[in-house]
Amino acid sequence: GESVGLHLPTLSVQEGDNSIINCAYSNSASDYFIWYKQESGKGPQFIIDIRSNMDKRQGQRVTVLLNKTVKHLSLQIAATQPGDSAVYFCAESALIGGAQKLVFGQGTRLTINP
Amino acid sequence: EPEVTQTPSHQVTQMGQEVILRCVPISNHLYFYWYRQILGQKVEFLVSFYNNEISEKSEIFDDQFSVERPDGSNFTLKIRSTKLEDSAMYFCASGNRAKKEKLFFGSGTQLSVL
Incomplete structure (x- = not known):
């Protein structure tokens, strides 16, 4: 079945360092992927x-x-800032019934x- | 930048009561969605809506749920008889095309069923 998941639930980095957030997906037919950022109490932000x-x-x-070979996505954030602290989700897109459906991963915090 | 707005931001209700969650999608968008997020879990697709009808719905979206676009600007999610397990953050999203492009999410309504 389709699923999108993340390797690590939490990640801590020093301000100014680069961060890498990983995501695995299972549907080899998927052809569109999105990363969203979610800050506390807010909706997913593209x-x-x-x-x-x-x-x-x-x-x-x-x-x-x-x-695509290993069905893996990553998000690299350069020179991280305090405002980058959030939960990051990858999402896999499918067109079903004429509209788009996003399948989200579990998220990495x-x-x-500082 | 245009945004999706949702009201109320918080809703507390008693089990068995009806609730209506309201959304104003971005004005030129044609595709509307509801997603939900149980605390600490991933964002899950509920339903997509286009041309005044449901395009796709998930297993979560049972007979207790309904959606409506009562006028040219609002998009609502109704839960007829709330259950404890309906407690979650509900996000409205919209997009202007069926093709795979980013969706814009609102800030969500936190529903608490007591």
């Missing part, structure tokens, strides 16, 4: 997405890597230490 015809995509301080 960070970056990637389609399966790419293996890397860069945004501002963030990079997503996609390895990123803590930035």
Whole structure:
């Protein structure tokens, strides 16, 4: 069945360091993935997405890597800041019934230490 | 930047009571969604809605749940007879196309069933 999961539930890094958050997915037919950030008491906030015809995509301080061979996604955050502390979810997209359905992973809590 | 708004932010109800959660999607969006997140768990898909009808629903979305777009701006989720296990954060999301693109999420309604 389809599932999206994360390797580590928590991650602590020092402010200014780079962080890498990992995600595994099981549906080899998936072709679109999104990373969301969720701060306490708020809804998921879009960070970056990637389609399966790419293996890397860069945004501002963030990079997503996609390895279709091993069905693995990662989110790299460069020069982490206190505001990066949040739970990060990867999500796998499917079109069902004419609309999009996101399957979220469990989430990784990123803590930035001063 | 346009955003999805949800009201109320918190809702406390007694078991067996009806609740209506309200959402105002982004104005030019055509696809609407409800997701929920039980405390400490991942975000789960409930239902997608397009052209005034449900496109897809999950197993969670049983006969006690219904959605409606009563006018041109609101999108509601009704739970007819709440159960303790309905306690969760409910997120509304919207998108402007069926194709795989990012969805925009609201800040959520925290529903507590006592």
